[in-house]
Amino acid sequence: MAWSEVFSRTPYIVGAATLAIIIFVLAVLLPNFALLNEVVLGSSASPEAKINLTLSLLGGIKTNFSTLSAIYTILIAILVGVNAAMVVYLMRKQNGLAKEGIATGVGGIASGTLGVGCAACGSFLLSTILASVGAASAIAILPLKGGEFGIISVALLGITLGVLGNKIAKPLVCKPKNNHE
Amino acid sequence: MEESPKQNNLSTPAAIVVAGVFVAGAIYLAAGPANSVERQQPQVTEQQESGDLEQMTPVTAEDHVRGNLHAPIKIVEYSDMECPFCKRFHSTMQQVMDGYGKSGQVAWIYRHFPLDSLHPVKARAEAVASECANELGGNDAFWKFTDRFFEVTPSNNQTDIDAVLPQIAQEIGLDKSQFATCLTSGKYDEHVQNDLDNAIATGGNGTPWSIVVTESGKKYPLSGAQPYEAVKQLIELALSEQ
Numbered sequence: 001m002a003w004s005e006v007f008s009r010t011p012y013i014v015g016a017a018t019l020a021i022i023i024f025v026l027a028v029l030l031p032n033f034a035l036l037n038e039v040v041l042g043s044s045a046s047p048e049a050k051i052n053l054t055l056s057l058l059g060g061i062k063t064n065f066s067t068l069s070a071i072y073t074i075l076i077a078i079l080v081g082v083n084a085a086m087v088v089y090l091m092r093k094q095n096g097l098a099k100e101g102i103a104t105g106v107g108g109i110a111s112g113t114l115g116v117g118c119a120a121c122g123s124f125l126l127s128t129i130l131a132s133v134g135a136a137s138a139i140a141i142l143p144l145k146g147g148e149f150g151i152i153s154v155a156l157l158g159i160t161l162g163v164l165g166n167k168i169a170k171p172l173v174c175k176p177k178n179n180h181e
Numbered sequence: 182m183e184e185s186p187k188q189n190n191l192s193t194p195a196a197i198v199v200a201g202v203f204v205a206g207a208i209y210l211a212a213g214p215a216n217s218v219e220r221q222q223p224q225v226t227e228q229q230e231s232g233d234l235e236q237m238t239p240v241t242a243e244d245h246v247r248g249n250l251h252a253p254i255k256i257v258e259y260s261d262m263e264c265p266f267c268k269r270f271h272s273t274m275q276q277v278m279d280g281y282g283k284s285g286q287v288a289w290i291y292r293h294f295p296l297d298s299l300h301p302v303k304a305r306a307e308a309v310a311s312e313c314a315n316e317l318g319g320n321d322a323f324w325k326f327t328d329r330f331f332e333v334t335p336s337n338n339q340t341d342i343d344a345v346l347p348q349i350a351q352e353i354g355l356d357k358s359q360f361a362t363c364l365t366s367g368k369y370d371e372h373v374q375n376d377l378d379n380a381i382a383t384g385g386n387g388t389p390w391s392i393v394v395t396e397s398g399k400k401y402p403l404s405g406a407q408p409y410e411a412v413k414q415l416i417e418l419a420l421s422e423q
Contacts, residue, residue, distance in 0.1 A: 031387075031404040031405045032402075032403065032404050032405070032407070034384070034402045034404070035401055035402050035403055035404070035415075038401055038402070039401065039415075039418065042399075043418060043422065044422055045418045045421050045422060046421070049414070049417065049418045049421060050418070052414050053411065053414040053415055053418055056408065056410040056411040056413075056414045057407060057411045059407070059408035059410055059411055060405060060406075060407050060408060060411065062408060063266075063269055063270075063273070063405075063406045063407060063408045064266060064405040064406045064407060066265075
């Protein structure tokens with residue numbers, strides 16, 4: 001099993017967990033980057049107060065996210081961490097030869113980025129892109145108001161993990177080309 | 182069966198390019214303004230690319246103020262009455278006012294920010310209704326109306342406003358006939374629109390959108406329905422800066 005091959009190694013567990021936590025924290029704090037910037041750089045408050053405020057904003061996962069968006073935000077964070085660990089493992093195992101698998105993995109990570117979103121916006125990235133091209137109303141007519149992108153991201157990440165798993169599980173052999181002479 | 186080399190050569194760089202665009206876009210946009218429910222299209226000639234907190238209309242006695250108007254900390258909230266997160270944040274702010282409001286340290290100012298694309302017709306009608314409550318019963322009636330509305334309605338366009346708005350008005354002791362006349366008069370449309378425009382001008386692109394103003398005039402943006410603990414921490418931080 002590719003999963004056990006990768007995650008029997010502690011560095012990959014630590015790496016996946018660290019990346020997942022970073023993505024989760026960024027996703028929850030994303031709505032208030034302007035506030036954090038102002039507090040960290042522009043406030044005369046103590047460092048302790050600044051840290052307390054930052055940590056308290058993580059509670060926004062309960063209040064500023066719908067149940068659906070909280071679930072897929074957490075799932076995306078976990079899956080991106082796992083995805084990244086498997087990409088790194090694949091790169092090291094095949095010495096950079098597995099370009100397709102790596103590209104697939106990076107694509108999966110990118111799709112996870114697409115799906116991360118806050119409370120009622122579903123996908124901050126896609127909603128912002130659509131707004132830039134004047135199609136913000138496109139999100140409003142969706143049944144889940146953009147939450148679909150989070151679900152799609154989870155699905156894409158799951159598919160990516162499957163592809164990566166197959167790549168990792170393949171034996172390292174050279175396949176002869178068919179000679180048509 | 183092995184893929185042809187030509188197919189392999191096309192899919193790999195294509196996947197890398199697509200992934201790179203997404204990741205670059207995410208990094209660029211994450212560094213920009215707060216993410217949003219919806220890029221509200223303002224009723225102005227030009228859309229501002231980024232808000233400016235200093236564009237916030239100063240707080241006056243004409244505002245809907247809960248607590249001491251001259252409190253050292255003012256929390257100006259721009260809200261949509263159909264927004265479920267505004268409903269949550271309304272409860273949080275009630276909790277804030279139970280503590281900091283009673284001690285005179287914090288004033289809560291309510292302004293309108295109806296999101297027409299998500300809550301067409303109803304959000305604006307409800308904003309107008311709250312203004313009518315204010316007209317007929319003063320500031321106290323405004324807050325009773327707003328509190329009761331958030332308490333009894335489910336958000337997200339599920340409210341039968343034709344039934345609920347007059348019902349709440351009657352519950353808080355307003356004249357139903359005068360309330361109904363006010364609702365259809367159109368006299369508060371401009372006021373609601375002005376609040377909405379100001380929300381956008383200050384950088385609001387989702388609800389609830391709040392600005393915490395210290396006694397010295399320094400402003401902190403607060404986006405979304407943040408938990409009580411976060412609001413409390415921000416208030417304490419703002420108080421410590423006096």
